[in-house]
Amino acid sequence: MNRAIIVKSLIASIGCLALFAPRPAAAQIIPQPWVSVGAKDGDVTYAVGARAxxxxVELGTGEDxxxxxxxxKFLSLPVISPYVGVGYYSEDKGVALSGGVQVKASDRLFVxxxxxxxxxxxxxxGIRF
Structure with a gap:
């Protein structure tokens, strides 16, 4: 195939993807807050977060x-939303990595x-508004 035809096809495909990409629904724009309780090395940890x-963004307290x-960053699927994240903590803890999953429990709640x-x-x- 001719290289020019391939390039034109790619440009047209990207244009169509941009044109027909799904737009965020109003429910995705309203923040979805949650509270979190955990444990590490015998210490109880707490956090609050919100997603839109x-x-x-999650603000938390850790050990010491x-x-x-x-x-x-969430991957939004119909019922389950896995996520990965990076953060920074005081007390010489430095950079933190995180990951997990949130599951829709009802129309208004998720765990x-x-x-x-x-x-x-x-x-x-957490709660959905």
């Missing part, structure tokens, strides 16, 4: 009183489970 447009913030390298294993309970 498949991005999230370390506090920090995580930025999360989740995750792991954060500073805050440990945690459970989440």
């Amino acid at each position: 447009l498949n991005l999230g 009183g370390a506090t920090g913030v995580d930025v999360l 989740g489970a995750g792991y954060n390298s500073v805050r440990g294993v945690n459970g989440q309970l």
Whole structure:
């Protein structure tokens, strides 16, 4: 095939994807808050977070009183939403990596489970508006 035809096809395909890509629904724009309780090395850890447009922010306290913030990226599927994230914590804990999953429990509630390298294993309970 001619290289020019391939390039034109790719440009047309990308244009169609941009034109017909799904737009965020109003429900995705309204933040979805949650609370989280976990444990690491015998210490109880806490966090609060919010999600909008498949991005999230979580503010938490970890072991030895370390506090920090995580930025999360969600993959939105019909019932389940896995996520990964990176954050930064005080008390010389430095960079934290996190991952987990949130599951739709009802029209208004969701539950989740995750792991954060500073805050440990945690459970989440959130609400959808």
